Amino acid sequence: MAHLLQYVLNGLANGSMYALVALGIVVIYRGTNHLNFAQGEMALLATAGAWWINDKGVPLAAAILLAAAIAFIGGGVIEFGLIRPAGRKSPFAVVVVTIGLFQGLNSFTSLLFPKVGNGVKFGTLFPNKPADFFRLPGGAIWRYERIGVLVTVLVITGLLFALFQKTKVGLAMRMVANNPESAKLAGVPTNRILMMSWGLSAAIGAIGGALIGGINANINVSTMFGVFLLASAAATLGGLDSPLGAVVGGLSLGVIESLVSNYPKNWVASTYIGADTAIAVAFLIILVVLLVRPSGLFGSSRVERV
Amino acid sequence: MSVLLEVTDLVAGYGAVQVLRGLDLSVNEGEVSVILGANGAGKTTTMRAISGMIQRNGAVRFGGEDITHTSPNDIVKLGIAQVPQGRGTFTDLSVSDNMRAGAYVRKGGAAQADLDEWYEIFPRLQERRDQKAGSLSGGEQQMLAIARAMMSRPKLLLCDEPSLGLAPIITQELFAILGRLNAERGLSILVVEQNANLAVKIAHSVFVLETGSIVASGTAEDIAKDDSVRKAYLGY
Numbered sequence: 001m002a003h004l005l006q007y008v009l010n011g012l013a014n015g016s017m018y019a020l021v022a023l024g025i026v027v028i029y030r031g032t033n034h035l036n037f038a039q040g041e042m043a044l045l046a047t048a049g050a051w052w053i054n055d056k057g058v059p060l061a062a063a064i065l066l067a068a069a070i071a072f073i074g075g076g077v078i079e080f081g082l083i084r085p086a087g088r089k090s091p092f093a094v095v096v097v098t099i100g101l102f103q104g105l106n107s108f109t110s111l112l113f114p115k116v117g118n119g120v121k122f123g124t125l126f127p128n129k130p131a132d133f134f135r136l137p138g139g140a141i142w143r144y145e146r147i148g149v150l151v152t153v154l155v156i157t158g159l160l161f162a163l164f165q166k167t168k169v170g171l172a173m174r175m176v177a178n179n180p181e182s183a184k185l186a187g188v189p190t191n192r193i194l195m196m197s198w199g200l201s202a203a204i205g206a207i208g209g210a211l212i213g214g215i216n217a218n219i220n221v222s223t224m225f226g227v228f229l230l231a232s233a234a235a236t237l238g239g240l241d242s243p244l245g246a247v248v249g250g251l252s253l254g255v256i257e258s259l260v261s262n263y264p265k266n267w268v269a270s271t272y273i274g275a276d277t278a279i280a281v282a283f284l285i286i287l288v289v290l291l292v293r294p295s296g297l298f299g300s301s302r303v304e305r306v
Numbered sequence: 307m308s309v310l311l312e313v314t315d316l317v318a319g320y321g322a323v324q325v326l327r328g329l330d331l332s333v334n335e336g337e338v339s340v341i342l343g344a345n346g347a348g349k350t351t352t353m354r355a356i357s358g359m360i361q362r363n364g365a366v367r368f369g370g371e372d373i374t375h376t377s378p379n380d381i382v383k384l385g386i387a388q389v390p391q392g393r394g395t396f397t398d399l400s401v402s403d404n405m406r407a408g409a410y411v412r413k414g415g416a417a418q419a420d421l422d423e424w425y426e427i428f429p430r431l432q433e434r435r436d437q438k439a440g441s442l443s444g445g446e447q448q449m450l451a452i453a454r455a456m457m458s459r460p461k462l463l464l465c466d467e468p469s470l471g472l473a474p475i476i477t478q479e480l481f482a483i484l485g486r487l488n489a490e491r492g493l494s495i496l497v498v499e500q501n502a503n504l505a506v507k508i509a510h511s512v513f514v515l516e517t518g519s520i521v522a523s524g525t526a527e528d529i530a531k532d533d534s535v536r537k538a539y540l541g542y
Contacts, residue, residue, distance in 0.1 A: 168410070175396055175407050182394035185357060187382030187411035187458065300398055 005140035007258045013146040013215060015254020016153045020208030021224070021231030022238065022246035023156060024201040030164070030241045031173050031197025034083070034094050038101035040228030042078075042202050045109045046071040047209030047219055048116040060123045060210075068206040075202025076195035083198065084191070110221055119220035122213030149211050153247060156204060160243040173197055177241075230257075230279070237286045239299020248297060256282045310335045310494050311356070311386075311462055316364040318355040325351040327518040328364070332511075333462060336492045338484070340505040340526075342539045343515035349498040350391050352515065353466045356496075357381055357388045369461070383411045387460035391467050393451040397440030401431055404439045404450055408457030417457060424453040427483075445476040452483065462494045463487070469501040477501060481508055502539040506530060514539065 021040055028036045036042075050067035054060050078101065086093040110117035126132075126148035133143040164170040175183035176193045184190050212227060213219040234253045238245025261278035295301040311333040319325040325348045333339040343349045355362040358378040366374045373381055387408075396404050405424065409417035425432035428449045434442060439450060448468055455463055465484065469477040485508040487493045499505035506512060512529040514522040522535050529535050 171403065171406055172410065174399055174403070175410070178396045178398045179394060181359070182390065182396060183407075184359065184378050185382070185388045185390060185394060186407050186454075187379040189377075189379050 003262070004259075005136060005138055007262045008255055009140060009142050009146065011255030011258030012150055012251055013143075013254070014257060015234075015251035016146070016149045017208070017212045017215065017227050017250075018231045018234045018253055019153050019247045019250025020156075020211060021205065021227055022235040022250045023153075023160065023243055024205040024208065025232060025235040026238070026240060026243055026246045027160065027201040027204060028197055029235070031177050031201075032079075032083075032194055033177060034087075034091070034098065035232070035240075036201070037095070037098040037228075037232075038105055039201070039205060040224030040231070041102050041105035041109070042071065042075065043205035043209035043212075044219070044221070044224045045105050045112075046074075046202065046206030047122070047213050047223075048109050048113045050206065050210050051116065051120055051122055051213070051219060052113055054123065061125055064125070064207060064210040067210070068203040071202040071206040072199040075198040075200070075205075078202070079195045079198035080191075084194070106221055116219060117221055119218055122210075122217060122219045124214030124217070125211070126214070128214075145214065149215060152207070152211060153250075156207070157243050157247050160204075164243070169193070169196065230254075230282075233283060233286055237289060237296055239296025241300055242296070242298035245296055245298030253282050253286075256285060308335045309333070310369060311496065312365075312367045313352075313356065314365045314367075316352070316355055316362060316366065318351055318360055318362040318364075320351075320360065325518050326355060326362075329515070329519050331513045331520060331523070333494050333496050334510065335494055336488070337510035338488050338495045338497065338508050339511045339513065340502075340509040341496070341498045341513045341515050342500075342502050342505070342535075343498070344500070346517075347515045348518045349515060350466055351518075353388060353390070353464050353496075353498060356464060357386060379411070382458060382460075385459070385461035386464065387455035387458045387462070388464040389448075389451045389455050389466060389468060391470060393444075393447045395439045395442070395447045395450060397438065399439055400436050401439050401442070401450060402435040404454050405431075405435075405457055408454035411458050420457055420459070424456060428453055444471050445473070445480075448472060448476070448480060449483075452480075452487075456487070460493070462496065465495065465497045467498055467500065469499060469504070477504060481505065484508055 021043060024039045025036060028034060046067045049070060050064045053066055054063035082097050083094055086097040124145055126145040128145045133141045136142055164174060172188045172193050175186065175188055176190050180190055212223065216223065230253055231250065234249035235246050237253065238249030257278040260281045289297065309332050313329060313331050316326050316329040317324065329352060331339065341349055341352060354360045356366060358376060358381045362374065365372065368384060368386060373384065396407055399407065405421055430446055431450055431453060439447065442450060468480055481504045484495060488495055488508065497505055506526050506529065509526040512524065512526050513520050514535055522532060
């Protein structure tokens with residue numbers, strides 16, 4: 001029982017990382033109907049920036065916020081300079097551009113911050129001494145840092161929900177995503193809204209990347225590869241256009257991964273079952289869910305009558 | 307009677323394809339103008355050119371102000387709302403969010419009173435306000451499109467073939483509503499229609515559009531008397 005709870009908690013920690021990147025994917029998908037393959041690398045560049053600012057003597061929290069602000073602008077510039085011109089050609093061109101960005105931003109990060117290329121230590125925002133944990137009934141350990149990351153994920157999700165549902169900018173984002181032509185006719189400056197969606201997504205990526213760096217105590221150029229793969233799966237599982245779905249998708253993927261990679265090992269003591277099997281099982285579950293609910297767990301299914 | 311919208315020598319199209327070749331038309335303050343024309347005459351292009359959705363040349367003046375080079379969102383703010391062809395529903399948004407979307411250019415909570423007012427005029431929309439707008443019937447979506455456009459408190463309403471795909475009885479109801487908006491609120495309206503009989507009934511002025519320019523225009527009575535126009539567009 002203690003094991004079970006411990007595995008779940010470990011899974012939630014990894015799942016929080018997937019959720020953070022998945023949230024960024026969802027914001028862009030909701031706003032523009034594009035799947036951004038460069039989401040992980042945008043986060044990497046911003047996190048490297050936060051590391052650099054922190055390295056120059058700025059406190060970590062301020063460095064992360066500063067990096068997020070710069071990422072917000074950078075995301076807008078990417079939309080304006082690359083995505084929009086490509087989108088005028090074809091939607092597929094946008095997909096190719098984001099794949100190119102994936103490569104390009106990764107190399108750019110090593111170029112701009114050569115030390116990150118080899119891996120650097122990354123600090124954490126939360127108490128992280130050996131004794132900083134709760135002991136839950138049964139003996140499972142829940143570290144303060146993991147609680148902190150999970151709470152941050154939930155807070156960001158709540159803020160996004162409020163933004164989309166309660167504010168004018170959020171309404172405009174939903175309008176542009178659903179019917180850009182009508183949005184324009186209603187007086188929405190659609191181009192500005194698209195830039196904001198990308199900026200917002202990049203800023204969330206910056207915060208997510210920094211928290212991931214904190215959990216791993218390290219960042220390097222390949223930090224985001226695995227995270228992005230699972231985050232995109234999490235976003236798909238959650239329904240691509242739902243922030244709540246991204247979080248539920250991310251957390252459940254993390255928990256499934258943790259349970260599958262730990263339990264069978266205990267039962268059969270086999271070295272054949274490990275982390276890789278866990279990912280295979282996770283993807284199998286996603287496949288089944290999508291067969292039953294093609295628009296994901298929380299995705300909006302399109303209703304249209306004429 | 308002052309002129310609210312004045313379009314002179316309008317030239318517009320898509321890329322290399324020129325659709326409008328020097329079109330002139332006007333809408334007087336508090337009146338309904340109707341553009342009649344067959345498929346491909348350039349009716350929708352005219353609407354899109356007026357609201358700034360496509361590149362245009364010539365002169366478009368609204369309330370005395372030159373808006374030829376004004377962006378679509380600023381044109382909405384000046385008081386032109388368009389109900390696009392096919393209704394332009396935000397299908398994934400709820401009915402009430404569609405209404406809020408219509409009030410996008412307005413500041414703050416001023417729109418709440420209007421919302422209640424339009425729900426009163428279209429009770430069906432109120433019944434379905436939490437439903438996704440894409441699930442409404444065609445007629446309901448057309449009502450929503452008009453209510454949505456009215457939420458921006460326009461001085462001029464552009465309606466692009468509102469009768470498209472609707473049952474005759476719904477179309478009648480629709481034109482009755484447009485007529486009332488004009489008569490009771492003094493709303494100026496520019497309607498593009500193929501269903502000429504209904505449209506001409508509420509019109510003050512009529513413009514006949516053929517391959518990108520106006521070939522006949524006049525008051526609704528004049529046009530109804532003009533034999534060639536009557537035969538071609540009114541069918542009797």
